[in-house]
Amino acid sequence: MGKVIVVTSGKGGVGKTTSTAALGAALAQNGDKVVVVDFDVGLRNLDLVMGAERRVVYDLVNVIQGEAKLTQALIRDKRVETLYLLAASQTRDKDNLTPEGVEKVIEALKSAFDWVICDSPAGIERGATLAMRHADVAIVVTNPEVSSVRDSDRIIGLLDSKTLRAENGEQMEKHLLLTRYDAARAERGDMLKVDDVLDILSIPLLGIIPESMDVLRASNVGAPVTLADGRSAPAMAYFDAARRLKGEILPITIPGEKQSLFGRIFGRKAA
Numbered sequence: 121m122g123k124v125i126v127v128t129s130g131k132g133g134v135g136k137t138t139s140t141a142a143l144g145a146a147l148a149q150n151g152d153k154v155v156v157v158d159f160d161v162g163l164r165n166l167d168l169v170m171g172a173e174r175r176v177v178y179d180l181v182n183v184i185q186g187e188a189k190l191t192q193a194l195i196r197d198k199r200v201e202t203l204y205l206l207a208a209s210q211t212r213d214k215d216n217l218t219p220e221g222v223e224k225v226i227e228a229l230k231s232a233f234d235w236v237i238c239d240s241p242a243g244i245e246r247g248a249t250l251a252m253r254h255a256d257v258a259i260v261v262t263n264p265e266v267s268s269v270r271d272s273d274r275i276i277g278l279l280d281s282k283t284l285r286a287e288n289g290e291q292m293e294k295h296l297l298l299t300r301y302d303a304a305r306a307e308r309g310d311m312l313k314v315d316d317v318l319d320i321l322s323i324p325l326l327g328i329i330p331e332s333m334d335v336l337r338a339s340n341v342g343a344p345v346t347l348a349d350g351r352s353a354p355a356m357a358y359f360d361a362a363r364r365l366k367g368e369i370l371p372i373t374i375p376g377e378k379q380s381l382f383g384r385i386f387g388r389k390a391a
């Protein structure tokens with residue numbers, strides 16, 4: 121059985137879709153079988169970042185409503201054999217996602233893939249709670265700024281109460297992915313420090329992704345950054361994060377600083 125990951129945040133525009141695509145591709149580039157699932161019904165973005173927007177015929181809602189088989193809706197990546205996309209519908213709304221339908225689709229995907237990575241919509245409404253409902257692992261994407269950290273804290277509360285794991289009294293594995301980290305702004309004190317974010321959120325750090333033009337360039341050519349430019353700083357940070365997801369223990373360096381954060385990877389509570 122594969123693992124179900126939700127990539128979530130509360131606040132919008134922090135890098136969930138970018139991270140879903142990059143981590144999904146990174147895991148698949150290492151040979152794992154991966155499907156990335158777009159739960160952002162109505163907005164539909166993951167297919168663009170994956171460069172598959174012209175190939176979407178059927179989507180998650182079609183499958184849930186019985187209008188297409190799962191195998192018809194899965195889009196196989198043209199670059200990485202083991203990478204698949206299940207797109208969201210642009211024309212329907214979130215009400216078309218039923219809890220029973222989502223459960224069926226996730227169960228089917230779990231039995232066919234090593235990783236099922238669900239790209240959550242922003243906010244704490246229905247779409248976001250459905251995206252996290254079946255997760256084994258949550259990646260909380262946060263920017264180093266107060267509003268993003270505050271919203272992540274709320275999401276962590278939901279992960280600990282509204283998910284199947286929480287309802288069954290099981291622990292949800294949670295990781296913090298700090299994205300759009302700008303070393304120059306951090307130096308000037310315009311952003312929260314990594315330590316401050318870790319103190320507030322108290323969940324283990326999966327990685328720090330630097331703010332980089334490489335991410336924009338990749339999205340403009342319709343490729344996850346790990347595929348568009350695997351040697352760029354954000355791509356390498358995503359590759360490392362993917363290895364940590366698989367249980368490897370690697371030091372984390374704060375962009376622009378030399379010292380690594382080995383001791384903090386496990387979060388303050390565990391320390």
Ligand SMILES: Nc1ncnc2c1ncn2[C@@H]1O[C@H](COP(=O)(O)OP(=O)(O)OP(=O)(O)O)[C@@H](O)[C@H]1O
Pocket residue numbers: 129131132133134135136137138139160165240241242299300301329330331332333335336339354
């Ligand atoms: N590390 C980065 N460096 C520079 N730009 C980035 C980085 N990560 C994400 N972005 C840019 O930030 C914008 C928002 O990213 P993305 O769409 O991934 O966020 P999101 O959390 O999925 O947004 P939404 O909540 O709307 O779904 C995009 O234009 C993306 O290219």
Ligand SMILES: [Mg+2]
Pocket residue numbers: 136137138160165239240241
């Ligand atoms: Mg998004």
